[in-house]
């Protein structure tokens with residue numbers, strides 16, 4: 001048993017839904033293009049929720065159903081999963097309950113049933129406000145379908161809606177990015193995630209490199225522009241890739257960045273509980289057969305905590321480090337922060353250490369340097 005001190009009493013729950021209509025050429029999430037075992041899969045998720053509920057005896061205050069494409073499980077199965085989480089993890093009354101959807105996968109009936117089940121946050125994979133860019137990404141939806149999906153979700157009284165935006169799309173320019181952001185903002189979401197397209201070797205794009213990918217310099221400009229426009233439009237950057245109206249930060253994802261505990265259920269889902277990391281291998285047949293997750297070592301030490309929290313706008317807060325680890329920030333880290341502050345990458349003050357917008361752009365390198373202890 002390690003000496004892990006629980007950062008909070010409540011944990012987060014993640015359910016992975018490994019089904020998609022077709023595989024997007026850039027995607028390396030675990031998903032199958034076949035959902036004819038949706039009912040069987042749901043039963044396995046429910047039985048895992050029940051056994052972990054008994055084993056851990058914890059309360060959850062966030063539930064995130066992601067994928068994959070969760071609507072392919074069907075609204076009845078999704079409702080059963082929400083009910084299972086409530087029953088076995090005593091979901092708090094104010095729990096944040098998110099479901100990811102694609103603009104072609106959800107209709108009014110779907111949203112109504114989800115709302116009734118208790119889902120209170122919808123995350124939609126929009127990616128771009130330019131139809132040609134959606135085609136370049138191999139997405140099956142159009143911007144018109146995005147408008148319709150958001151409008152139906154709002155009609156059904158979903159008030160907390162997050163939209164995904166992708167940066168670094170083939171042929172993307174500063175002008176097309178501006179249009180995309182204007183499109184997203186016109187839909188008045190509460191939250192926007194903006195991720196850089198990364199070409200992973202095991203994807204279609206990895207094997208067939210797309211033409212006209214923005215180079216590194218343009219990607220940096222796209223990112224800086226996105227941060228600038230989103231902030232002008234009232235979406236503050238609370239994490240390297242995440243922007244929200246005040247009070248609408250993703251509570252579930254904040255658990256990851258605060259290095260708090262979460263249980264992930266489904267093939268490829270990762271967990272961090274009582275100082276231990278573990279994950280289910282990416283194999284649905286094994287999951288349905290009732291396999292156990294694989295241990296992935298201890299987690300939650302100071303370095304890991306620092307690495308994660310430095311991605312947040314609030315950064316590494318001295319008093320939180322003292323509370324959680326009963327240590328002061330190592331002097332070498334303070335010295336590193338002083339050097340980086342002189343070149344405008346970091347702010348060091350009485351509260352803690354945090355990255356400037358320029359530092360966020362180079363976050364991996366800056367965090368690496370800060371943690372060079």
Ligand code: SF4
Nearest residue numbers: 020023024027067068
């Ligand atoms: S990007 Fe989303 S919809 Fe496309 S294959 Fe991956 S999980 Fe499925």
